[in-house]
Amino acid sequence: MDEKMSIMIVDDEMIVRESLFHWFEKSGHKVDTASSGFEALEKLEKFPFELLFVDIKMPKMSGIELLEKVKEEYPDTIVIIITAYGSIDTAVKAMKLGAIDYLLKPFKPDHLSLVMEKIAHQHKLASEYRYLKGRLEEITRFDNIIGQSPEMERVFQLIPEVAQTDSTILILGETGTGKELVAKAIHAKSHRSNGPFIAINCGAMPDTLLESELFGHLKGAYTGATHTRKGFLEVVSGGTLFLDEIGEISPKMQVDLLRVLEEKKITKLGDRAPVDVDFRLISATKRDLEKEAAEGNFREDFFYRVNVITIQVPPLRKRKGDIPLLVEHFLEKYSHETTKRVDHVIPDAMKLLKSYDWPGNVRELENAIERAVVLSKGRSLGVEDFSFLRPPSVLPSGTRSLREIQKDYVRKILEEYDWNVTQASKILDINRVTLHKMIKRYELQRTPSTGP
Amino acid sequence: MSPTEPRIGVLPLGKVPEIVSKSIAAHILGYLDLDADILPALDDPSYAFDKRRLQYDAGAILKSLESEPFQDYIKVIGLLDVDIFVPIFTHVFGEAKQGGKCALVSLYRLRKNLDGTIASIPILLERTAKVALHESGHLLNLLHCMDERCVMHFSGTLEDLDNTPLYLCRYCSTYLRDALSRI
Numbered sequence: 001m002d003e004k005m006s007i008m009i010v011d012d013e014m015i016v017r018e019s020l021f022h023w024f025e026k027s028g029h030k031v032d033t034a035s036s037g038f039e040a041l042e043k044l045e046k047f048p049f050e051l052l053f054v055d056i057k058m059p060k061m062s063g064i065e066l067l068e069k070v071k072e073e074y075p076d077t078i079v080i081i082i083t084a085y086g087s088i089d090t091a092v093k094a095m096k097l098g099a100i101d102y103l104l105k106p107f108k109p110d111h112l113s114l115v116m117e118k119i120a121h122q123h124k125l126a127s128e129y130r131y132l133k134g135r136l137e138e139i140t141r142f143d144n145i146i147g148q149s150p151e152m153e154r155v156f157q158l159i160p161e162v163a164q165t166d167s168t169i170l171i172l173g174e175t176g177t178g179k180e181l182v183a184k185a186i187h188a189k190s191h192r193s194n195g196p197f198i199a200i201n202c203g204a205m206p207d208t209l210l211e212s213e214l215f216g217h218l219k220g221a222y223t224g225a226t227h228t229r230k231g232f233l234e235v236v237s238g239g240t241l242f243l244d245e246i247g248e249i250s251p252k253m254q255v256d257l258l259r260v261l262e263e264k265k266i267t268k269l270g271d272r273a274p275v276d277v278d279f280r281l282i283s284a285t286k287r288d289l290e291k292e293a294a295e296g297n298f299r300e301d302f303f304y305r306v307n308v309i310t311i312q313v314p315p316l317r318k319r320k321g322d323i324p325l326l327v328e329h330f331l332e333k334y335s336h337e338t339t340k341r342v343d344h345v346i347p348d349a350m351k352l353l354k355s356y357d358w359p360g361n362v363r364e365l366e367n368a369i370e371r372a373v374v375l376s377k378g379r380s381l382g383v384e385d386f387s388f389l390r391p392p393s394v395l396p397s398g399t400r401s402l403r404e405i406q407k408d409y410v411r412k413i414l415e416e417y418d419w420n421v422t423q424a425s426k427i428l429d430i431n432r433v434t435l436h437k438m439i440k441r442y443e444l445q446r447t448p449s450t451g452p
Numbered sequence: 453m454s455p456t457e458p459r460i461g462v463l464p465l466g467k468v469p470e471i472v473s474k475s476i477a478a479h480i481l482g483y484l485d486l487d488a489d490i491l492p493a494l495d496d497p498s499y500a501f502d503k504r505r506l507q508y509d510a511g512a513i514l515k516s517l518e519s520e521p522f523q524d525y526i527k528v529i530g531l532l533d534v535d536i537f538v539p540i541f542t543h544v545f546g547e548a549k550q551g552g553k554c555a556l557v558s559l560y561r562l563r564k565n566l567d568g569t570i571a572s573i574p575i576l577l578e579r580t581a582k583v584a585l586h587e588s589g590h591l592l593n594l595l596h597c598m599d600e601r602c603v604m605h606f607s608g609t610l611e612d613l614d615n616t617p618l619y620l621c622r623y624c625s626t627y628l629r630d631a632l633s634r635i
Binding site for chain 1: 537543549590595606612
């Protein structure tokens with residue numbers, strides 16, 4: 001065995017636990033024992049054991065029940081069933097439920113040794129598989145938009161359809177919804193996929209810099225232009241240009257880009273000779289450009305030029321059904337990146353994640369999972385791991401009277417401001433006398449401090 | 453070797469041919485560079501006999517040996533000519549706890565060859581020496597070694613044992629030196 005594993009022996013007989021413990025200890029594995037299925041599950045909650053030896057016949061929770069639970073919650077954990085009451089039926093059942101092998105005790109020392117060799121081999125293959133899968137996901141991440149809600153299904157259907165055309169596309173969606181991922185997916189599925197994909201955030205740079213970045217410049221075109229530089233519109237030739245936050249660009253730049261889109265030519269700053277360019281433009285915005293165009297804040301002709309096809313990426317709060325899938329994806333990603341085995345979100349925490357509004361959308365969810373994984377001490381994330389999330393803006397479900405809601409809200413604000421009536425009344429936008437009356441009416445009392 | 457240097461005790465339990473004890477003591481000196489003395493034999497460990505399995509419980513014997521002081525010896529290797537077992541296994545050739553004080557070596561299954569014939573004395577001596585060195589390694593905190601050309605490689609069958617050398621690989625030799633320097 002070239003790899004040391006973390007092993008737990010689950011058996012109600014101490015003598016068996018001890019024998020196996022000492023045997024594995026001699027090979028340098030990290031070994032722990034549990035005398036019942038419940039104890040094993042408790043220990044698994046805290047530490048990601050890779051291999052479990054489970055006795056079939058145990059009181060209260062049988063080995064088969066434990067096997068089922070382990071395979072449900074920790075499918076990567078390898079389980080070997082051991083028993084003195086062996087029968088083909090139980091062996092077949094255990095194997096069907098996901099046990100990798102079956103040992104009838106007492107077994108020959110070389111038998112256990114062979115089983116361990118087999119496991120080490122499988123463990124190695126699984127590690128390689130996880131590594132390669134991670135690499136593949138990294139490479140194909142552009143195509144890796146997570147979601148199975150009807151709203152996302154519509155986006156998925158649209159992507160290959162529009163990818164085949166060369167029309168300009170406008171992607172609409174709130175910040176953090178994954179507009180760039182959609183753009184990358186369109187690029188990847190288009191005939192331009194062998195060409196470059198260049199993404200520029202128009203909102204992040206001043207107009208003059210954006211012009212220089214897009215069009216390029218000749219040496220000496222302006223102070224500081226010490227050498228000739230190709231612009232992205234030229235560099236992207238044959239590929240796809242993704243302009244994020246297109247609503248932020250100036251009217252002048254809108255005119256310049258409109259001309260490029262119509263003529264398929266650009267002229268570098270300080271140059272006179274136009275250069276042919278060939279790219280597909282995908283833009284994105286979180287603003288309502290149609291409205292802005294109608295109000296005269298955005299050039300209408302440019303709007304229609306960039307908006308041949310529109311794709312609407314829904315905000316996360318409108319596709320909450322995708323949250324478990326996204327959570328699973330980010331857990332896997334950050335467990336891999338941080339090398340911490342956190343692979344589970346307990347149901348209450350998932351409920352919290354699903355009830356939260358996610359104003360920052362998928363990006364906020366990703367950050368929340370990353371933060372929770374980095375700070376977590378166990379292998380599963382609980383409600384307390386997400387205490388940093390702002391409380392959901394939606395009111396708790398259930399039928400509640402206006403009086404109850406008002407009472408709770410006033411109490412919450414008072415607690416938040418340490419019962420400073422002046423500050424609380426400012427937040428509630430009522431005068432202090434009214435607040436005092438409310439405190440009296442609702443019989444609100446300060447919760448005594450329990451101390452540190 | 454001065455009297456203060458660490459010594460290993462070789463302890464026959466019941467009737468064990470003297471040549472086996474002597475051979476083991478010589479191998480411990482030769483391969484582990486530790487002086488070894490043959491201790492006066494103790495009685496056959498009948499208290500550890502398991503009537504159901506018709507074998508001797510290695511754990512019970514070790515527990516009994518661990519309760520003895522053996523003050524002059526850092527480790528003690530018990531030799532016996534009966535079939536020993538630990539609960540999960542059908543049998544063992546030897547047994548020791550990692551970093552423990554006492555180990556066991558059983559001649560019982562080392563006497564026979566795979567084809568059922570009786571092993572010659574040199575083969576028996578070589579096998580018992582290998583098991584004794586392997587278990588001594590565990591007492592000195594050495595782990596099972598991946599290298600098949602190392603006495604700390606796990607041997608589950610006589611065939612494996614016969615293919616295992618008497619010596620330690622260079623990594624295990626380093627670990628051994630390190631372990632001895634801390635005694």
